[in-house]
Amino acid sequence: MVRYINVRSRTRTEFIDITEKVQEVINEEEIKSGICFLYVPHTTAGITINEGADPSVQRDIQVTLNKLIPFEGDYLHREGNSAAHIKSSIVGASRSVIIDDGRLVLGTWQTIYFCEFDGPRHRRVVLKFISDRL
Amino acid sequence: MVRYINVRSRTRTEFIDITEKVQEVINEEEIKSGICFLYVPHTTAGITINEGADPSVQRDIQVTLNKLIPFEGDYLHREGNSAAHIKSSIVGASRSVIIDDGRLVLGTWQTIYFCEFDGPRHRRVVLKFISDRL
Amino acid sequence: MVRYINVRSRTRTEFIDITEKVQEVINEEEIKSGICFLYVPHTTAGITINEGADPSVQRDIQVTLNKLIPFEGDYLHREGNSAAHIKSSIVGASRSVIIDDGRLVLGTWQTIYFCEFDGPRHRRVVLKFISDRL
Numbered sequence: 001m002v003r004y005i006n007v008r009s010r011t012r013t014e015f016i017d018i019t020e021k022v023q024e025v026i027n028e029e030e031i032k033s034g035i036c037f038l039y040v041p042h043t044t045a046g047i048t049i050n051e052g053a054d055p056s057v058q059r060d061i062q063v064t065l066n067k068l069i070p071f072e073g074d075y076l077h078r079e080g081n082s083a084a085h086i087k088s089s090i091v092g093a094s095r096s097v098i099i100d101d102g103r104l105v106l107g108t109w110q111t112i113y114f115c116e117f118d119g120p121r122h123r124r125v126v127l128k129f130i131s132d133r134l
Numbered sequence: 135m136v137r138y139i140n141v142r143s144r145t146r147t148e149f150i151d152i153t154e155k156v157q158e159v160i161n162e163e164e165i166k167s168g169i170c171f172l173y174v175p176h177t178t179a180g181i182t183i184n185e186g187a188d189p190s191v192q193r194d195i196q197v198t199l200n201k202l203i204p205f206e207g208d209y210l211h212r213e214g215n216s217a218a219h220i221k222s223s224i225v226g227a228s229r230s231v232i233i234d235d236g237r238l239v240l241g242t243w244q245t246i247y248f249c250e251f252d253g254p255r256h257r258r259v260v261l262k263f264i265s266d267r268l
Numbered sequence: 269m270v271r272y273i274n275v276r277s278r279t280r281t282e283f284i285d286i287t288e289k290v291q292e293v294i295n296e297e298e299i300k301s302g303i304c305f306l307y308v309p310h311t312t313a314g315i316t317i318n319e320g321a322d323p324s325v326q327r328d329i330q331v332t333l334n335k336l337i338p339f340e341g342d343y344l345h346r347e348g349n350s351a352a353h354i355k356s357s358i359v360g361a362s363r364s365v366i367i368d369d370g371r372l373v374l375g376t377w378q379t380i381y382f383c384e385f386d387g388p389r390h391r392r393v394v395l396k397f398i399s400d401r402l
Contacts (some may be wrong), residue, residue: 001400002373035171041373043375048223049177050227056194056209057177057211060211063208075324076324076330079322082324082328084334085328088318093317095226096364097228105260108178109177112275128303128366128368130264130302130398132135184311184356188346190350191345191353193344194350195355198337198354199354202337231362232270234270239307239394241310243310244361
């Protein structure tokens with residue numbers, strides 16, 4: 001009833017398109033209508049939905065977040081990744097997407113991104129579906 | 135099973151109260167108990183729930199976001215609306231609200247706002263209901 | 269069908285761990301599989317999920333939010349708590365968590381925090397469950 005998507009980040013901050021992987025799980029589970037819950041079980045990562053057509057958009061989001069929440073600062077947390085924790089609480093570690101007619105209901109320009117804020121790491125996204133029609 | 139609310143923004147950044155429109159759809163669908171999913175299929179807009187009694191509150195939120203994420207900056211995205219994309223990822227493009235006894239479960243001061251970050255435009259909000267009781 | 273958790277904040281900004289209280293309600297409701305919706309019916313508070321092992325993490329998040337959104341500023345809202353409203357829209361007033369095998373599906377380091385941004389106050393969190401298996 002719970003599914004997982006594995007994600008491998010390569011750099012410190014990185015947005016990874018998981019849209020197709022989510023759709024594949026929906027196809028496998030044969031969900032026709034309902035809600036797809038995407039949950040990141042990590043405290044230094046997040047989920048966002050934003051433009052996928054121009055890669056500059058996700059770069060601008062990351063650069064701006066890095067300016068607002070610098071990697072180095074007056075942080076007390078000793079692991080050196082406080083910025084990543086803060087970004088996770090701002091962007092959020094979960095998101096819900098509607099499923100209709102077997103497909104994710106996304107806008108024309110929308111892409112589902114796993115947001116790595118403290119990579120590189122092996123990560124997971126948990127998927128749960130609530131179906132209201134077969 | 136999926137419903138839409140049309141929204142028309144008049145300025146560049148604007149919060150538009152959609153609470154009553156959402157409640158009207160709940161009435162029409164006769165949902166008594168469950169969850170209402172609100173989803174914005176746009177990458178330069180969002181959904182937030184905040185105070186509606188004093189219009190200064192939404193103005194203060196918008197002005198502060200505009201200060202933190204200026205319209206002009208070292209952005210690579212050529213369309214000139216990177217700030218709107220960034221705000222969308224910070225505020226979020228979806229939100230869930232509980233329905234009980236046929237009504238949205240909102241706090242006394244809460245209003246559901248469609249957040250325009252790159253107007254003026256014609257926009258839509260997608261609504262999906264998961265009902266657990268008739 | 270709707271449950272409440274009472275929270276008592278002691279200072280102006282404070283993150284309060286509600287993980288165990290949420291799990292207790294899940295146990296009482298005997299939810300085995302589904303989604304737990306956490307909703308804050310307040311406009312100067314929020315919900316976040318972040319690291320609970322080192323208390324420095326939540327302190328770093330609060331201090332950074334306080335720097336980005338100062339308590340005093342060019343705010344129009346007369347009640348003097350605009351910063352709290354802004355933080356509420358950035359962090360978000362609701363969150364969904366997956367339930368599997370009767371337990372919240374949380375990562376190893378994840379804690380569910382009620383975020384007080386305008387305390388001290390008596391607060392509530394609304395809980396709603398969508399169960400897909402008994």
